[in-house]
Amino acid sequence: MKLLIIEDEPGLRETIEKYFTEEGSICEACDDLKSALDKIALYEYDCILLDIGLPDGEGFSVLDYLKRHNKNECVLIISARNSLDDKIKGLNIGADDYITKPFHLAELKARVLAIFRRKTFGSTNILTYKEINIDLLGRNVTVNDEVMILTKKEYDMLLYFIANKGKVVSKNAIAEHLWGDETDLLDSFDFLYTHIKNLRKKLTELAGRDFFSSIYGVGYKFI
Amino acid sequence: MKLAGHYNRASIISSLSVLLISAVAYYFIIDRIARNQLDNDLSEELSEVVTYVNSNHQLPKAVDFDEDQTTFQKTTITSFETRFFDNPFIDRKDNKAENGRAVAFLLKFKGENYIVTITESLENTEYLIQIISIITLILTAVFICVLMITNKYILKRLWSPFYGILKQVSNFNIASNQRISGKNTRVDEFRELETAVSKMAEKASSDYRGLKTFTENASHEIMTPLAVITSKLDILIQDETLRPDQYAQITDIYKATGKLSRLNQSLLLLVKIDNDLLQDADKIDINTLILEKIQQFNELIRNKKIELSYSPGSATTEASRYLMDVLINNLLSNAIRHNIENGRILIGLSAGRLMVQNSGAVEPLIQEMIFERFYKGKTSEGIGLGLAVTKTICDKYGFELRYRFIAGMHSFIIKF
Numbered sequence: 001m002k003l004l005i006i007e008d009e010p011g012l013r014e015t016i017e018k019y020f021t022e023e024g025s026i027c028e029a030c031d032d033l034k035s036a037l038d039k040i041a042l043y044e045y046d047c048i049l050l051d052i053g054l055p056d057g058e059g060f061s062v063l064d065y066l067k068r069h070n071k072n073e074c075v076l077i078i079s080a081r082n083s084l085d086d087k088i089k090g091l092n093i094g095a096d097d098y099i100t101k102p103f104h105l106a107e108l109k110a111r112v113l114a115i116f117r118r119k120t121f122g123s124t125n126i127l128t129y130k131e132i133n134i135d136l137l138g139r140n141v142t143v144n145d146e147v148m149i150l151t152k153k154e155y156d157m158l159l160y161f162i163a164n165k166g167k168v169v170s171k172n173a174i175a176e177h178l179w180g181d182e183t184d185l186l187d188s189f190d191f192l193y194t195h196i197k198n199l200r201k202k203l204t205e206l207a208g209r210d211f212f213s214s215i216y217g218v219g220y221k222f223i
Numbered sequence: 224m225k226l227a228g229h230y231n232r233a234s235i236i237s238s239l240s241v242l243l244i245s246a247v248a249y250y251f252i253i254d255r256i257a258r259n260q261l262d263n264d265l266s267e268e269l270s271e272v273v274t275y276v277n278s279n280h281q282l283p284k285a286v287d288f289d290e291d292q293t294t295f296q297k298t299t300i301t302s303f304e305t306r307f308f309d310n311p312f313i314d315r316k317d318n319k320a321e322n323g324r325a326v327a328f329l330l331k332f333k334g335e336n337y338i339v340t341i342t343e344s345l346e347n348t349e350y351l352i353q354i355i356s357i358i359t360l361i362l363t364a365v366f367i368c369v370l371m372i373t374n375k376y377i378l379k380r381l382w383s384p385f386y387g388i389l390k391q392v393s394n395f396n397i398a399s400n401q402r403i404s405g406k407n408t409r410v411d412e413f414r415e416l417e418t419a420v421s422k423m424a425e426k427a428s429s430d431y432r433g434l435k436t437f438t439e440n441a442s443h444e445i446m447t448p449l450a451v452i453t454s455k456l457d458i459l460i461q462d463e464t465l466r467p468d469q470y471a472q473i474t475d476i477y478k479a480t481g482k483l484s485r486l487n488q489s490l491l492l493l494v495k496i497d498n499d500l501l502q503d504a505d506k507i508d509i510n511t512l513i514l515e516k517i518q519q520f521n522e523l524i525r526n527k528k529i530e531l532s533y534s535p536g537s538a539t540t541e542a543s544r545y546l547m548d549v550l551i552n553n554l555l556s557n558a559i560r561h562n563i564e565n566g567r568i569l570i571g572l573s574a575g576r577l578m579v580q581n582s583g584a585v586e587p588l589i590q591e592m593i594f595e596r597f598y599k600g601k602t603s604e605g606i607g608l609g610l611a612v613t614k615t616i617c618d619k620y621g622f623e624l625r626y627r628f629i630a631g632m633h634s635f636i637i638k639f
Binding site for chain 1: 446449452471478481482488491501519520523545559
């Protein structure tokens, strides 16, 4: 997957670049509107991460440009404004998703992959990871051709972990992904353990191996 | 008492007393003048009598005119000082005694001494005084009536710009963009007042707007560094050579940044409501909304072994969907957050009224404090803005939000 990161904050740009760069993925980054438009004009990308507040203008013009030139890149808007208007405006002129700062990189990656899948797979929306096969439309999961029954939370979590395979994902990130704003209502992460324990057990039973490794109380890694 | 009332009272008291004092003074002065006048008349009569006696060498007959009566009385006194005095005047026609003024003097005639007394009636003078009194009384009454009418109508009109400004000042809402303007008045003081007040209001409004813009910008600006911290942490934990205690610290930093960003979002929401930026309005079915929220919180409620019972009703309101969502969300999440293991939540909805009750601390909350920004209970893990946001939303739509401690249950009641 080829990615363009348009973000003026160097700290954020670099970490996103680092997180997304892996085998089979190329990341390019730029920090203003002008260089972004130059890059888009020259190259094709699979997905564009677009910050709205750029030093030389609003990121919305990138969307306009893409629309005018019939370009088909997926666009995910990154914004400091949790504004419904901005969200609606962005989605109306061709963005695929909208994420508000601050966010976890794991969340960002899951979102990027989700919109990328939506655009590229078309109607046969099958996601395969090692022994696991997921029919994204029917929300059916099979492991070694055996059906695995998952709750909604477990299913969400599985997709989230597959998107962030090989990365350590913090418990905070998982909790925020699953419960959103209600995360602060969780007295402890005990709640999360239960869900992970169940998913882990189901996967281990069917695949015959453990996909998870837990990292010292900070989070989990899915391999 | 209104200003006009005070003014009326003062002006009527002062003018009445001035009028009364002057009436008394008037009476005495006129009386004095009249008596002097009479005394002059009597002196003239006196000299006429003397002239008559000297030229005619005989006493005049005790002629009775209408105005005066003259009497001659023989006397042995040889010296007598001429004097003026009050003497009853007997009207011969109806034999009635009237007030009169008299002069008595010694007249020497043909070696004999007479005391001559000339009396004049005071009736005319008294009549004059009466007339003057009546005219004065009527004038006083008219004057007071005119004064009251003037005070009532003219003062009212004169002060109307003041009341106009006063009304605007008391209705002044710093958050709205209204300006204070005076009606055109020719009174300098009111013009100055209007200028001063509108300047002050504009200054207050612009300071307030500035502060809000500042809050909004500050909150937005904080989001980017927060995003940097979060993403740096996400990268940091990829390093599997970290020690467990370092991971523990990272977890704490995650928690703090999470809290900071939620705090920021609540602040932004408050600013948005204050700025009236959320103006969308839909017809909201509150029953459906509550059912959705119960579904959403179901897992958390079960996790805490809370028993929830909902007695549904039908209630709708016209409001922003987002804000109503936040409202119900805050009420319910508070009821869960501040609840105890095996506790209870009761939700009751009826037309125009929603009550959310939860078990929890045994002490009632402090009604005056709980809706303040950043107020929170000793044990609260929250950021202290939840109820402030709830209250602000209720205020925006004119809902009444109250807290009651009923039979050990913390109860929040909203009247739509």
